[in-house]
Amino acid sequence: MDFLRPASWEEALAAKAEHPTAVPIAGGTDIMVEINFDHRRPEYLLDLNRIELLREWEVGEESVRLGASVPYSQIMENLREELPGLALASHTVASPQIRNRGGVGGNLGTASPAGDAHPALLAAGAEVEVESVRGTRLIPIDEFYKGVKRNALEPDELIKTVHVKKADGPQQYSKVGTRNAMVIAVCAFGLALHPETRTVRTGIGSAAPTPVRATAAEEFLNAALEEGGFWDNGRIITPSIAKQFADLASGACNPIDDVRGTAKYRRHAVGIMARRTLGWTWEQYRAGNGRTLEGAA
């Protein structure tokens, strides 16, 4: 195994172009486990730790440009207001030590359905900025996940930043694991209210081959909220709407039975989390007189 240590982003892109099989390593919290267990033995490791720009973030007018290597602990500390859903998701990532090392780039690169960041990115609406020596492109998050541990990257591309829309309404994130901390998701659910567009977006983790949105649930809820004038009158969402939303979210799952949980439980739990996170975000929305700027956490 060769260890490539580019000093700059340009060198990194050149190295990736030259060695398309090279596996990028930043925090190493995922890839090192795979290497230690001999599950994977890449020809080249491409160390991105010398590239400062990957550890930077920038809060713009509309969105946050989040460097791929910004550790979860930084997101929790500094971006709670702008990215409340992702901040909540970051809280649930492994242990403090891992949160100090791991970042969103790793979750996206691995593209495991169990990655904690995915449901929050799906719900908030994000674009992944990837680059190669050939140029830069923005991949909408909805088009990023291609299969079990497969993403939309070309072999010569590296993840540079993630552009996440700043919260324009409450966001929530829930994850089920069989222990109260430091656990891989049995399933997870992210929900974001977008009062500006009067839409709701969702994300489901660990309950399908890829992270997915509960599209039918979103469409149903968007229509129901519009029809009932809920965005304007700020009424409590009726239990029947919440239930239908939860059922549709459950139906968006395509889970498996594995050592962490049954498919049946995953469907069930996603429904519960959908109903609860809807309740929490809507309460926050109402408390903000139709518009909350406080964020969810």
Place this chain on the structure above:
Amino acid sequence: MAQHTRAVPAGTPTDVTQKHTEGGVGASTLRPDGTLKVTGEFAYSSDMWHEEMLWGQALRSTVAHAEIVSIDTSEALAVSGVYAVLTADDLPAAKNYGLEFRDTPVLAYGKVRHHGEPVALVAADHPETARRAAAKIKVEYRELPLITDEASATAPDAVLVHEGRTDRHASHVPHPNIVHRQPIIRGNADEAAKRADVIVRGEYTFGMQDQAFLGPESGLAVPAEDGGIDLYVATQWLHADREQIAPCLGLPEDKVRMTMAGIGGAFGGREDISMQIMASVLALRTGKPVKMVYNRYESFFGHVHRHPAKLYYEHGATKDGKITHMKCKIVLDGGAYASSTVSVVGNASSLSVGPYVIDDVDIEAIGLYTNNPPCGAMRGFGAVQACFAYEAQMDKLAAKLGMDPVEFRQINAMEQGTLMPTGQVVDSPAPVAELLRRVKARPMPPERQWETAGEGADVRALPGGLSNTTHGEGVVRGVGYAVGIKNVGFSEGFDDYSTARIRMEVINGEAVATVHTAAAEVGQGGVTIHAQIARTELGVTQVTIHPADTHVGSAGSTSAGRQTYMTGGAIKNSCELVREKVLEIGRRKFGSYHPAWATAELLLQDGKVVTDGGEVLASIADVLEDEAVEIEEQWRHRPTEAFDLVTGQGNGHVQYAFAAHRAVVEVDTELGLVKVIELACAQDVGKAVNPLSVIGQIQGGTTQGLGVAVMEEIIVDPKTAKVRNPSFTDYLIPTILDTPTIPVDYLELADPNAPYGVRGIGEAPTLSSTPAVLAAIRNATGLELTKTPVRPEHLTGTL
């Protein structure tokens, strides 16, 4: 924590003849290795290094039950940096070892009997080279039918896991796939059942728990010039290891010299041999030091686990709450090799009744040979599984009678003088009812704190914790109680002893003592306790604890809650002999100067010889001058007897220990997630030699019991007998967020037969913790819950 309380009834004998010494018996002296362990500086057995050292690596079977058709090592041997590749054919002498039966191959020959069994060995100059070379060994298997449970094990045409058994239980077991069977019959359960107003039956399942100790198996074997071997290893019992290692190396025992290396924890998981023989064989073969270190994945295959069990119970009771009878059958899955299954069966059987008075019992416990992972010793040793079941039964009986579950237990609680089903009299304090009273009397933790905490509400206090799954929705509180009984020490006629060598001498004008034993420090606190006893008995401040090795006699195993009792007893005994010797020298030298030398009761205190009236006669330094006093003696507990193979009668146990728990849980009933809020424990410890250690042991045992209640289980695929979760990613143990407040209330009711009145403490809390948590979850959910660990699927009907 301020909430720990301690009650010493007046007039309790504590057997301390020596007067108080700073840092002596009863003091909470601090562990010398505590800071090192917390800061990561402690040298574990995996941290050792030797010049010219090679690394050993085992290749393990990928299937659970198969004939080995062929092994081709040629490609592995061709790897540069490889010094040796060995299979069973290359072993120098005996091919098998084992704690109770010698049924475990060092390297599989003929067939493999479980997933992850060692098949071949590699020594190389780098661990990665050894690992890659091992991967190049080609093993051809022809798979055999799997034995995975009682039905498949005892079928008339069942394949035998071990053919041609010659062990001491082979002749009496009903089937060769049953390692051991221990019935206990007392009274007449069928007759007594006729008196019952209510009868409850239950089938219970206990999952396979891992010890999950810190510091995976590791050690260093150094070949010596005399053809022997020096072995540095983290184990629970050096001498029992040596007895098994020497025949496999073809060496006399005195050429196998063992020294204890840094141990993380053990919990029973280091009682069996792991890498000891493999590393030694490689070292003898290559003539170089060989180090072996399992990673966590290999560790899951490299040691035995807690026996998973099926338990079938029937109890009856009269309307006034008296238990009439109990019938049970306990089926323990011992896996592919016997390990300590025989003793686990004896324990499960003899303790299956719990700490209750039941005169009419019909008990049967069996241990199976299967192709599942081998199971053996783990904290609680057979008593844990039984306690989980009988305590569920107690709640069922109480509910059926409309009685309070604690009162019901108190009505039936055993006490000093009660007869065990084995006919043995419980002849020291057994404060079962009192322990229950104490946990019940505790104030309840406040309810629905998250609602009153306002802005300060913390999701971490709720089920799901950091995962933010509920803000109170679906959360229901439950409370449950349990109490258990555990034997202390090695039972059933085992000649159990420990040895202590005590040396007293004068260094720089000060009397100092050295304590040399072979006792393993696995976290139980020997490092403080051994010095404390020497200080008390010899009246010195400076005590050196010599590293444990085989240059001194056996200390027995650090298990069964026996080490403070046994090695503590041996140290006390040897110190008393040293003290006598010192006084004898004093009398010889100074007796003519003061009549008190002959007439008074003399003590050693603060480095001096004093009379019991406090008069100083001489300093120990003046008595000893250049002379050193050294004594090595064995010390035994009172003998026990084997259980009769038909009736189960016999004075089989040394001592009994009791603990009770009250669990308070909050369950998210919609998601099936559990947060244990508080696990209060009350326990009789006989005598707290080191109160701080006592509380640590009780809290640790309680937490390990909580783990198997709500998360810990090695999952074995019944179709393949392969382990599905051999890592800490998927074998979950409690984090600090899963660990509740554990208030401890300990009693010190001395056992007159034990040194200082001590009672083994490490295991009892592991028993009652699990059923208390289960009872609390049942209380919250109304579900029957007959399996542990409880998974979210069980609580939400989504299996």
